[in-house]
Amino acid sequence: MTNQNFNIPAKAKTVSLVLMVIGALAIIAGGITMLGSDHTATRFWASLLQNSVFFLLICVASLFILSATSLAQAAWIVAFRRIPEAIGSIVWILGVIVFAILLILILTDNTHIYPWLEEGHIPHNGRNGLKHFFLSRGFFLFWSAFTVAAWGWLGHKISDISLKMGKDKEGSVKLFWKNFNYSAAFLFVFAITLASTIPWLWLMSIDAHWFSTMFSWYTFASSFVSGMSMIMLWMLYTKRHGNLELVTDEHVHDVGKFMFAFTIFWTYLWFSQFMLIWYANIPEETVYFKIRMHGPYSFFFWINLVLNFVTPLLILMSAPAKRNYFVVSVVAIIILFGHWIDFYQIVMPGTVGADWHLSWYEIGVVCGFVGLVIFLVSNKLSKLPQIPENHPYLKETVIHVS
Amino acid sequence: MAIKKFATATYSDEAVLFDAVKKTRGEGYKIHDVYTPFAIHGLDEALGYKVSDLHVAGFIYGLTGTCTALGFMGAIFTTWWPQNFGGKPHFPLPAFIPITFELTVLFAAVGMVLTFCYLCQIMPGVKKHIFNPRQTDDKFVMAIEVNDSNAGAVEGFMKTTGAEHTDVQVAEADWWYGLWSNKEDYEESNNTQTQEVI
Numbered sequence: 001m002t003n004q005n006f007n008i009p010a011k012a013k014t015v016s017l018v019l020m021v022i023g024a025l026a027i028i029a030g031g032i033t034m035l036g037s038d039h040t041a042t043r044f045w046a047s048l049l050q051n052s053v054f055f056l057l058i059c060v061a062s063l064f065i066l067s068a069t070s071l072a073q074a075a076w077i078v079a080f081r082r083i084p085e086a087i088g089s090i091v092w093i094l095g096v097i098v099f100a101i102l103l104i105l106i107l108t109d110n111t112h113i114y115p116w117l118e119e120g121h122i123p124h125n126g127r128n129g130l131k132h133f134f135l136s137r138g139f140f141l142f143w144s145a146f147t148v149a150a151w152g153w154l155g156h157k158i159s160d161i162s163l164k165m166g167k168d169k170e171g172s173v174k175l176f177w178k179n180f181n182y183s184a185a186f187l188f189v190f191a192i193t194l195a196s197t198i199p200w201l202w203l204m205s206i207d208a209h210w211f212s213t214m215f216s217w218y219t220f221a222s223s224f225v226s227g228m229s230m231i232m233l234w235m236l237y238t239k240r241h242g243n244l245e246l247v248t249d250e251h252v253h254d255v256g257k258f259m260f261a262f263t264i265f266w267t268y269l270w271f272s273q274f275m276l277i278w279y280a281n282i283p284e285e286t287v288y289f290k291i292r293m294h295g296p297y298s299f300f301f302w303i304n305l306v307l308n309f310v311t312p313l314l315i316l317m318s319a320p321a322k323r324n325y326f327v328v329s330v331v332a333i334i335i336l337f338g339h340w341i342d343f344y345q346i347v348m349p350g351t352v353g354a355d356w357h358l359s360w361y362e363i364g365v366v367c368g369f370v371g372l373v374i375f376l377v378s379n380k381l382s383k384l385p386q387i388p389e390n391h392p393y394l395k396e397t398v399i400h401v402s
Numbered sequence: 403m404a405i406k407k408f409a410t411a412t413y414s415d416e417a418v419l420f421d422a423v424k425k426t427r428g429e430g431y432k433i434h435d436v437y438t439p440f441a442i443h444g445l446d447e448a449l450g451y452k453v454s455d456l457h458v459a460g461f462i463y464g465l466t467g468t469c470t471a472l473g474f475m476g477a478i479f480t481t482w483w484p485q486n487f488g489g490k491p492h493f494p495l496p497a498f499i500p501i502t503f504e505l506t507v508l509f510a511a512v513g514m515v516l517t518f519c520y521l522c523q524i525m526p527g528v529k530k531h532i533f534n535p536r537q538t539d540d541k542f543v544m545a546i547e548v549n550d551s552n553a554g555a556v557e558g559f560m561k562t563t564g565a566e567h568t569d570v571q572v573a574e575a576d577w578w579y580g581l582w583s584n585k586e587d588y589e590e591s592n593n594t595q596t597q598e599v600i
Contacts, residue, residue: 275496281488317461319453 003166003389006082006243006381016374023368030361039355042112046351047365048101049113053202054226054343055369056094057194057219058336061227062087063155064190065258067183075396076254079246081162081388083234086380087227089159092152093376099148102202106137113351116208135205143201147193154186165390172390195220203343206350210288214273219346221269225262225308226339228255229332234377236325243386249323250402256322257402259335263312267305292345296354300345307338340366406575408434408545409556410533411565416442419542422563423448426544429559434545434575437537454521460514467509471502523577531573547575 027048034040062084069077077084104110111118116135122128133139158179165175199219204211212218232255239247277285292301312331321327348356388394413419416438423445426433433449479485480492490497519525537543544565548556553570560568 271496271499275499278496279490319457 003385003387006238006378006384006386007241008238008378008382009241012237012374012378016371016378019367019371020375021371022364023366023371026361026364026368030364034361038112042110043352043355043357043361045101045105045110045113046347047362049105049202049351050343050347051365051369052094052098052101053347054223054340055373056091056098057223058227058230058339059087059091059094059373060151060155060190060194061224062231063091063151063158063186064194064224065228065231066158067186067190070179070183071187073180073393075393076251076400076402078388078391078393078397079248079251079400080231080235080244081391082381082384082386083231083238085159085162086377086384087230087234088155089380090373090376091155092148094373095148095152098202099144102144103141106141114205114208115350116205121208134201135208140201143193143197147189147198150189150193154182154189157182158186162388162391163384166385166388169390173392176392194223203346206347207288209284212273212277212285212288214269218266218269218273221262221266222308222339222342225259225266226336228258228262229335230373231255232259232328232332233336234381236329238381240325246387246398248400250400251397252325252328253319253323253402254400256316256328259328259331260312260316260322263309263316263335267309267313270305270309291349291353295349296356297345297349300341304338304342304345307334308342311338404575405572407548407550407553407570407572408533408575409548409553409560409570410543410545410568411560411563412534412536412567413542413544413564414540414566416445416542418564419544420445420448422544422560422565425563426546426559431546431556431559434547437533437543437545439538439540439542456514456518456521459517460510463513464506464510466513467506468502470509471505472498475501525579527579528577529579530577531575533571533573534567 030044030047034044065077066081066084066088069081105113106117109117111121115121117137122131122135124132161175161179161182165172165179168175194216196216199216200211203219204215232252235244235247235252235255238244274289277289291297311334315327315331316322344358391397411422413422419436419438419442423433423436427448427450436445436449438445475498476493479494484492487494523530532538533545534541534543544560546556546560548570557568557570
């Protein structure tokens with residue numbers, strides 16, 4: 001069995017470069033035409049914020065599944081763990097982009113995106129002390145920098161350990177436990193950032209008066225199911241071009257199960273957040289859903305449920321569908337698109353309000369980020385050997401039956 | 403209820419049993435069933451069993467639960483006894499979702515358990531013939547249905563598959579409902595040989 005590097009067709013690079021050029025042109029053109037007035041500048045920044053955060057979070061999901069399976073000592077992922085490793089090792093680049101955008105928003109006091117930047121937006125009374133600390137420029141930037149740095153460093157480290165394991169047969173068990181410890185560290189960082197504070201800071205503070213304790217989990221579920229879909233797409237794409245001979249229908253079935261299960265998990269969290277607010281009917285809480293459900297965003301509100309719940313649920317329910325490469329690819333694309341829409345309707349109502357756009361600029365920015373992710377991941381993959389050699393669970397993953 | 407004749411072979415190791423199952427099927431014998439004290443991975447494939455349609459039954463049960471919950475609550479709160487709860491509409495779908503979900507899961511779970519029990523012929527009070535008392539302990543038993551003319555030949559073949567014990571038994575092929583005392587009645591009437599313990 002030869003262990004070559006991933007063989008990514010040159011076409012992928014061409015397509016990603018074209019997409020990145022489209023994205024760059026859209027951002028430049030958007031910058032020229034929109035940054036002039038406050039009103040249009042909000043559209044410019046809101047779209048950049050939405051896309052950068054979305055693509056960062058779905059890449060971080062790869063690190064999460066790697067860490068979780070490392071701690072669970074799961075063997076099924078070993079056959080294709082190079083894919084999440086490659087996605088995880090580019091987290092720092094997307095992290096830098098997100099941080100740069102956040103830095104500009106904070107330093108320019110962009111109150112259209114983050115209204116709490118305005119003095120007095122959150123009233124000074126006895127009960128808001130901690131909230132003033134949490135939504136302050138210093139804490140926001142410090143915590144974002146810490147998060148991005150920790151994710152990027154751990155993502156690089158996990159990929160690095162795996163590469164070292166391939167070259168070091170004697171030390172592989174030792175490196176396995178080293179990876180175990182770093183995975184535990186990542187999950188701790190993940191718990192205090194993405195699973196709790198980061199979605200509050202980056203996304204929920206757009207509606208600074210509204211809060212939901214479910215919000216972070218909801219964002220996590222959204223990013224995780226999209227992240228698994230992205231892993232699925234990379235896995236099938238590289239396999240189609242003659243890579244990953246160890247990956248069988250059983251591994252595809254397992255990733256398909258994750259897509260199916262976390263579709264339902266996302267709906268569960270979405271509904272738990274929605275139903276309590278709907279039932280309690282307290283004005284300061286329902287204001288969040290009023291604009292989304294009955295206002296100008298009602299289309300996105302319903303299409304969100306159709307794309308992210310009904311479609312994957314019905315299509316992926318049967319076992320043969322989860323083993324059919326074509327079906328899971330189509331559903332993966334639907335899920336990725338659906339959760340992009342989900343992030344769209346998280347960010348846009350609180351920023352651009354009723355004046356939403358989904359035209360050349362937004363599509364251009366998406367193209368840019370898709371191209372960037374394709375470029376970075378395929379670049380990284382072409383430097384990685386396909387098979388995680390010397391991994392203690394390599395045999396177990398070959399004979400794996402889902 | 404059908405009394406039939408079976409040739410049985412007892413094995414003491416699942417590796418031997420696997421080879422025996424493959425060899426027996428390779429020779430064209432139709433295996434009635436294999437009894438093992440624990441679940442053996444891959445034995446169902448070796449026996450040529452297909453994936454059952456239990457999950458389709460589960461889907462239908464779940465759908466029944468969904469319709470029951472929504473239909474019942476809808477009928478009550480819109481027609482039979484409409485009331486105003488905090489200004490909510492008479493058919494407040496979000497408030498019904500948790501109950502609908504629970505009933506869907508309940509119907510699917512209970513229905514699938516009962517269907518599974520029926521398919522596997524295990525129910526409280528249901529009895530089956532035991533070819534070898536140690537098949538629930540540490541032995542693996544394979545049974546092939548035979549008739550008077552080929553019983554000897556099949557038993558002879560089984561001896562070549564590594565069985566540590568073979569015999570021919572006349573037994574009830576299906577399950578029956580009732581107490582074990584009923585079994586004695588039918589054993590007497592059908593003159594079943596008492597199984598000797600190896």
